[in-house]
Amino acid sequence: MNDIRCAEIVELVTDFLDGSLDEPAGRRFADHLPGCRGCERYVEQVRQIRRLLRGQATHRTLLPATRAALLGAALLVPVSPP
Ligand SMILES: [Zn+2]
Numbered sequence: 001m002n003d004i005r006c007a008e009i010v011e012l013v014t015d016f017l018d019g020s021l022d023e024p025a026g027r028r029f030a031d032h033l034p035g036c037r038g039c040e041r042y043v044e045q046v047r048q049i050r051r052l053l054r055g056q057a058t059h060r061t062l063l064p065a066t067r068a069a070l071l072g073a074a075l076l077v078p079v080s081p082p
Contacts, residue, residue: 004028009039013046045069 004012004025009032015021016029033040045066051057062070 004032006032006036006039009033009036009042013043016043017047017050041065 009029012021012025012029016026019026021029033043044063048057048062048066049070052062
């Protein structure tokens with residue numbers, strides 16, 4: 001089995017972003033993303049959420065899609081425009 005599936009991306013995304021995947025798994029993970037727009041967007045959203053949780057980003061620096069996903073999950077309270 002050389003190909004990684006979308007379900008595995010969801011499972012492995014935290015390890016991937018932590019850099020704790022071993023070499024073949026990390027490479028298969030990275031290889032999957034350019035060919036799969038859904039996973040690419042998902043990984044980017046998780047990356048942004050992790051930054052947000054570490055205080056390295058604010059809701060204003062999030063991609064609109066990430067903000068929409070967080071709002072949908074009720075994790076982010078909408079703010080009024082200034
Ligand atoms: Zn995928």
